[in-house]
Amino acid sequence: MFFSKKRYAYRFRNRALLIWFVMTLLPIVVLIIYVAIISGPEVFNLITDPQSVNERVWQLQKWNPDEFAFRYINSVILEDPDRLFIESTYKPIIGDSAIKPGDAIILVRKDDDVKAINNFKNKEGQKIVEGFNKVTGPILPEFGGYYITKNEELFNETGYIVARQFDFYFDDGGKGSVFFLAKVINIPSQIGKFVVNYFIALFVILIILMIGFFLYTADKLTKNFNKVVTIIDEVSKENFENRLDIMAEPLVHITDPLNAMIEKLAEAKAYRASIESDRSAFISNFTHDIKTPLTSIRVQIEALNDGVVKEPNQIVHYYGNIQKKLLEIDKMMNELQLFNELETDAMSFEFETVDLKFFFKDVIEELQFDPLYKTTHFDYIVNAQEPLFALIDPSKFKRVTTNILTNSTKYAKQEHLVFKIALKTTGHFIEIEMVDNGIGIPDAELENVFIQYYRIDPARNQQVAGSGLGLAICRSIISRHNGYIRAFKGEQGGFGIRIFIPKLGGTDEEYFIN
Known part of the structure; x- marks a missing residue:
């Protein structure tokens, strides 16, 4: 089972890693789609002309047009600053756009002469110009005065601020400046722009986080799965001591059902052990009890066969004893069959509505004429005016009475036995009390007398004949009467x-047993 458990754990971990691989592959696919969208057909030049892709994509023209424009203008200044006032100079960065590249306005200043390279002829451009006209006083910082700006007023009127200033000298000694005015938009848009500009860095961070997350999750799931497999392995070995303690998703949903199943299996195991113990004790006790009369029969038959007994009176006495022992065995077998039928619900009951005060009156009158109870005095106590109706099977209920009486006759150890029967109403039940004047039993043993073959004194003399099932049969019969x-x-x-059995409300004497 150990190797099987290990194999299941590996299989679970491999599936978790497969899920991680698929989830990691998705961002890569997203990256490829992103590059394809922003690069257009040029993405296919990765194979045919990788250098052009390097120049156009990785040199910021596609990834960060503002930075690309700044670097382009810087290169123009280094080569020939006077070209800044030639319109064709800006075609690589302006193209057909009216306001852009990007969201920036690029201004070139020589001394007091300022030129905007953006085209403001469209509606958006005119709106921006109107905003600039509302700004009072000088808008742009002085040469070398980048930190002295009117960004707050400029932003309020136009939505732009001076983001960059690059100062230089023209070939004729004039002071020159290039200004990048950046459009400030709402925070979500800025976040979006940040994501676009730093997509690669964010993507790498995402991959690292995903790798860490999925490795942690796979490890945790594997450990939790090992716990489940270990518990199941223990259960398969009928060890029900341990319980599952997983409180994390997704295996948390099996914790309570699995623990409930283990509880039931533990109860079933304990019940099975109890049944096996009872069965073993039952067989041992029944064998012991039936062996006593059989031994007596065997000894007496051998004595008759060997001619040890010769006198006719002795022979008759021996045969009488053999017959008596055979009757005891027959009675024990009948008791065993009755108990088995009661325990397996194979015995049918025929219930009748009976007034118990008349029922027990008849039972007592019948027992008084039985030679077995000729020395027993019956004391019957009942309110003659109170109807005590109950739904019973008369023959089975009579069996309860005789079994209790027989038990008292055997173990009371009284030469003159007094057996009292008293009936009364207790709530919705009829209470039937039967008590003798014998030696009784210890209080600690009272709950055990209904267990089949239970002996209060294990060394009880075996001269007392009996099946050991009398009171156990009484309990089964009363249980079938819902009492x-x-x-x-x-x-x-x-x-x-x-004995307590449910009381009925009938008073019609046609139900009486006389």
């Missing part, structure tokens, strides 16, 4: 059982 059963210690120290 519940509890054990308690009587006021005189005996063992008692309280």
Whole structure:
């Protein structure tokens, strides 16, 4: 499983890196499209004439026209300043544009003579000229006085400021200046211009950030995925101690469902272990209990076969004992079958509306004539005027009563057993209390008596015949009646059982069992 987990982690990481590669490729495609748009057909000269591309694109003509114009004029000044007053000099940077290149107005001054190389004949140009005419006093800084400007008034009237000033001397000694007046626009536009001018730098920074982000994300996703695989690996080994603790996207959405599944599996494992323990104890106890009468039968049959017993009275006695033990085994098998049918819901119930005060009256009268209970005194307490109707299966409910009585007969250790049955209403339930005058059981054991084959004293003598399922059967039957059963210690120290079943509101005596 370790190698499988490692393979899954590598596969997940590789997919994350593939996503990163695709996301990195997209900005490159954007860059290529951007270069193609601003370069036009010249982009294809990258292969046929790369030098021309270098001259025209990488020398700022396309990327930064303002800078290109400044450098061009500077080269003209170095070669022949007098050419600045010749209109054809500016064709490489002006072309057919009326106001541009870029958003700049370029002014050339010789002493007091000023010339604008831009064409202001269109509407936009005339509007700009009108703005300049509103400015009072000198507009341009003096020779060598770049820092003394009227930029605030100039900006308010025209939207332009003096961005650059380059001072020089003409060949005849005259003072010359070149001014770049930049159009100041709103901040978003400035940001847009900044992005255009510094696209390459921004693009490189973007790529670096994306690489860092995707490497971090891929590493984090890989670690979180390893956590998931580790948890699943532990679950496959039936180790349900650990829980997933991922709180980051996108795997956070599987944390709660996976932990809930692990909780259920842990509960199922504990339940299965409990069932296995109960099954093991069940088989062990049942085998032990059935082995006792079988051993007695085997010993007595061997004695008869070996001729050890010869007297007719003894032979009859031995056969009587064998028959008694066989009846005990038959009863144990019947109890086992009944318990299995109750636990698997295979047993059907036939419910009737019955007044329990008459039901228990009849049951007690029948038991009083049973030789098994000839030394038992029955004490029946009930309000004769109060109807106690309930929906029960009479035969199954009678089985509950006889099982509880049989349990008291076996373990009360009283020569004269007193078995009290009391009925009363408790809220929406009918409370049935059965208690004997026996030795009782410790309080700590009261909740355990309904567990099949549970022994309060593990060293209990095996002379007491029984299947060990009597009270467990009572609990199953009462549960099918939508009631519940509890054990308690009587006021005189005996063992008692309280049964609560839902009460009905009927009063018609046609439902009575007489």
